[in-house]
Amino acid sequence: MTVGAGPRLARGEHGLQRAGDSPVRRVSLWQRLRRRALAVYAFLALAYLFTPIAYLTVFSFNDSGKSNIVWKGFTLDNWKNPCGAPDVCTALGNSLKIGVISTTVATVLGTMIAFALARHRFRGRTATNLLIFVPMATPEVVLGASLLTLFLNFRVPLGMGTIIVAHVMFCISFVVVAVKARIASLDPALEQAAMDLYATEVQTFRRVTLPLVAPGIAAAALLSLSLSFDDFIITFFNSGNVNTFPKFVYVSALRGIPAQAYVIGVAMFYLALLIVLVAEVLRHRRERALH
Amino acid sequence: MAGALLSDHPTGDLRLDRLVKRFGAFVAVDDVSLTVPKGSFFALLGPSGCGKTTTLRMIAGLEEPTAGSIHLGTLDITSAKPYRRPVNTVFQNYALFPHLDVFENVAFGLRRRRISRVREQVMAALDLVEMTHLARRRPAQLSGGQQQRIALARALVNQPRVLLLDEPLGALDLKLRRQMQLELKRIQVEVGITFVHVTHDQEEAMTMADTVAVMNQGRIEQFGPPTELYGAPRTTFVANFLGQSNLVPGRRVSGGGSHLIPVDCNGQTVLLPDDRCMTSADQVLVGVRPEKVHLLPAGMNPPTGHNRLVGGRVADASFTGVSTQYLVAMPWGQDLTVFAQNVGRGGPVPVGAAVTLGWEPEHTFGLEGETGTPAGRDARVTARMR
Ligand SMILES: Nc1ncnc2c1ncn2[C@@H]1O[C@H](COP(=O)(O)OP(=O)(O)OP(=O)(O)O)[C@@H](O)[C@H]1O
Numbered sequence: 203m204t205v206g207a208g209p210r211l212a213r214g215e216h217g218l219q220r221a222g223d224s225p226v227r228r229v230s231l232w233q234r235l236r237r238r239a240l241a242v243y244a245f246l247a248l249a250y251l252f253t254p255i256a257y258l259t260v261f262s263f264n265d266s267g268k269s270n271i272v273w274k275g276f277t278l279d280n281w282k283n284p285c286g287a288p289d290v291c292t293a294l295g296n297s298l299k300i301g302v303i304s305t306t307v308a309t310v311l312g313t314m315i316a317f318a319l320a321r322h323r324f325r326g327r328t329a330t331n332l333l334i335f336v337p338m339a340t341p342e343v344v345l346g347a348s349l350l351t352l353f354l355n356f357r358v359p360l361g362m363g364t365i366i367v368a369h370v371m372f373c374i375s376f377v378v379v380a381v382k383a384r385i386a387s388l389d390p391a392l393e394q395a396a397m398d399l400y401a402t403e404v405q406t407f408r409r410v411t412l413p414l415v416a417p418g419i420a421a422a423a424l425l426s427l428s429l430s431f432d433d434f435i436i437t438f439f440n441s442g443n444v445n446t447f448p449k450f451v452y453v454s455a456l457r458g459i460p461a462q463a464y465v466i467g468v469a470m471f472y473l474a475l476l477i478v479l480v481a482e483v484l485r486h487r488r489e490r491a492l493h
Numbered sequence: 494m495a496g497a498l499l500s501d502h503p504t505g506d507l508r509l510d511r512l513v514k515r516f517g518a519f520v521a522v523d524d525v526s527l528t529v530p531k532g533s534f535f536a537l538l539g540p541s542g543c544g545k546t547t548t549l550r551m552i553a554g555l556e557e558p559t560a561g562s563i564h565l566g567t568l569d570i571t572s573a574k575p576y577r578r579p580v581n582t583v584f585q586n587y588a589l590f591p592h593l594d595v596f597e598n599v600a601f602g603l604r605r606r607r608i609s610r611v612r613e614q615v616m617a618a619l620d621l622v623e624m625t626h627l628a629r630r631r632p633a634q635l636s637g638g639q640q641q642r643i644a645l646a647r648a649l650v651n652q653p654r655v656l657l658l659d660e661p662l663g664a665l666d667l668k669l670r671r672q673m674q675l676e677l678k679r680i681q682v683e684v685g686i687t688f689v690h691v692t693h694d695q696e697e698a699m700t701m702a703d704t705v706a707v708m709n710q711g712r713i714e715q716f717g718p719p720t721e722l723y724g725a726p727r728t729t730f731v732a733n734f735l736g737q738s739n740l741v742p743g744r745r746v747s748g749g750g751s752h753l754i755p756v757d758c759n760g761q762t763v764l765l766p767d768d769r770c771m772t773s774a775d776q777v778l779v780g781v782r783p784e785k786v787h788l789l790p791a792g793m794n795p796p797t798g799h800n801r802l803v804g805g806r807v808a809d810a811s812f813t814g815v816s817t818q819y820l821v822a823m824p825w826g827q828d829l830t831v832f833a834q835n836v837g838r839g840g841p842v843p844v845g846a847a848v849t850l851g852w853e854p855e856h857t858f859g860l861e862g863e864t865g866t867p868a869g870r871d872a873r874v875t876a877r878m879r
């Protein structure tokens with residue numbers, strides 16, 4: 203604050219000499235504008251970002267009946283009974299199940315691939331490094347369509363299984379990239395120090411490598427979960443008649459989305475926000491305690 | 494795991510035998526043979542990139558030797574896994590575990606070997622380095638000097654047979670460095686473990702170590718007690734890396750006393766003890782340390798029996814407090830260095846004055862070297878570049 207005041211004042215004085223008449227007023231107006239500019243800009247940007255969420259929040263309390271488009275009055279019914287609309291909770295359950303399973307599989311496989319790529323030299327390593335990026339770079343529509351062709355050709359019945367296979371496929375790339383970056387930033391001297399301190403290869407991995415890479419793995423898992431939960435396009439191609447939450451919302455958009463879907467969306471958003479806040483507060487406390 | 498450790502054997506000296514390490518075509522460590530006596534403080538000294546860390550890593554088991562062997566007493570540890578060697582390392586950058594606090598860092602080795610009374614031993618080790626009050630801090634919350642002590646405690650707590658220290662004081666400022674040098678030396682005497690201390694600071698090596706090995710380009714140039722290395726260097730590299738040396742090219746001539754070799758240096762004859770002459774060739778580099786040389790006004794002679802070089806002219810004099818450093822230009826185009834103690838006898842010799850240099854033959858050493866080339870130039874350049 204004090205640092206910023208210096209140059210600002212200096213520039214103001216400069217303008218004062220040039221302007222000549224009623225300098226005091228003009229300077230303070232200019233100053234006030236400059237000072238507010240960032241705040242105004244930040245407010246507008248945040249408003250832009252959060253308007254849909256605010257809208258979502260408000261309309262989750264709408265006493266809507268079938269279609270949740272026009273405000274018809276406040277009610278807590280939607281929140282009391284989020285599974286009230288037909289199929290909404292089945293879809294949600296499916297999405298969560300798919301999310302958890304494909305995240306687990308993708309995280310385990312992706313972490314193993316990341317270690318292999320980061321630590322070992324083998325034939326085809328460079329090729330693997332490149333190929334890992336392909337699912338990220340390919341348009342989702344193309345991925346979804348080609349996967350569908352593949353499943354149809356091999357006569358794999360579409361359903362939960364095919365969705366999970368598809369999700370693991372695109373999540374794995376993100377996991378590999380995130381975990382590999384974390385491994386690359388690891389100081390090799392740490393593992394050597396562990397071996398020097400009587401830790402066998404397995405103990406070194408468990409006590410030093412894994413804990414140090416863990417934040418990367420956790421971040422990758424969270425990313426996978428949200429990618430999987432969010433995915434509509436690829437899922438739409440390969441789901442057969444299994445409903446997921448995004449698919450449910452999309453399909454019911456034609457007839458009018460039930461307010462219960464809003465409730466679930468809003469609840470997820472605030473849950474995520476809460477987790478972030480709690481983590482932040484805990485981190486702050488821990489740092490405080492040390493000083 | 495504890496049973497698998499190779500430490501239950503009778504211990505003894507650490508012996509490196511014809512150790513070689515190649516990285517591709519590059520030879521990082523070239524035929525190194527060394528014996529580090531049990532319980533001694535051994536310093537490995539050399540310029541950057543000469544292979545010190547590589548040597549240490551082979552002793553620790555973090556690098557596999559291309560050839561040669563490493564013994565600890567009668568035990569061959571050449572290809573033993575690092576976690577099976579009774580050897581611990583203080584790494585060049587400490588390598589403390591960032592996810593563990595100070596206590597757990599120090600306890601790491603004990604826990605891996607399932608040793609009992611962890612708490613007591615960790616606290617004793619922390620006490621030794623005066624860090625008990627910070628036991629619950631994370632490494633990131635410590636200063637460089639504190640991290641260094643934790644790294645030391647983490648290694649020492651295991652009571653290894655050999656402790657390897659890779660430039661552990663490199664990151665510290667001069668004052669803390671001196672303090673830690675004394676502390677390290679005290680701890681070494683207290684615990685009686687063999688210390689192998691890597692450094693490129695010759696002063697540090699000489700003040701701390703019982704034995705110093707000077708390494709250059711993967712080879713050991715010379716090793717022995719600091720006084721011996723300083724007084725009788727065997728190569729131009731050692732002569733210039735350990736302090737400064739005046740090296741005057743000369744040629745052996747006949748005559749001389751019982752144990753003194755006369756050498757002709759550009760027309761002037763100086764004497765050199767034969768047991769301090771490292772070459773049997775005719776061409777000899779005559780060496781003398783700058784503080785051993787006396788500066789006399791031209792025309793005056795040093796006491797009889799002393800070596801003498803006439804025809805010098807003071808080219809530069811820099812006053813450093815305790816001593817004055819003179820650069821004396823000799824008739825054959827070489828600048829020799831003289832350190833004169835400021836003991837208050839007369840004023841400093843003015844620049845431009847004609848002088849004679851004198852010193853005792855016992856302080857002279859003879860090295861192998863080509864006549865005519867500026868002696869030890871290459872070595873001096875390397876030494877500066879560190
Ligand atoms: N893994 C490696 N691959 C190839 N060359 C290496 C490797 N490790 C070390 N070297 C080379 O071996 C030589 C010796 O390295 P080393 O780390 O032992 O030097 P050092 O004496 O410890 O130097 P410093 O004082 O700078 O730490 C250097 O020239 C270095 O480039």
Ligand SMILES: [Mg+2]
Pocket residue numbers: 545546547585659
């Ligand atoms: Mg080194």
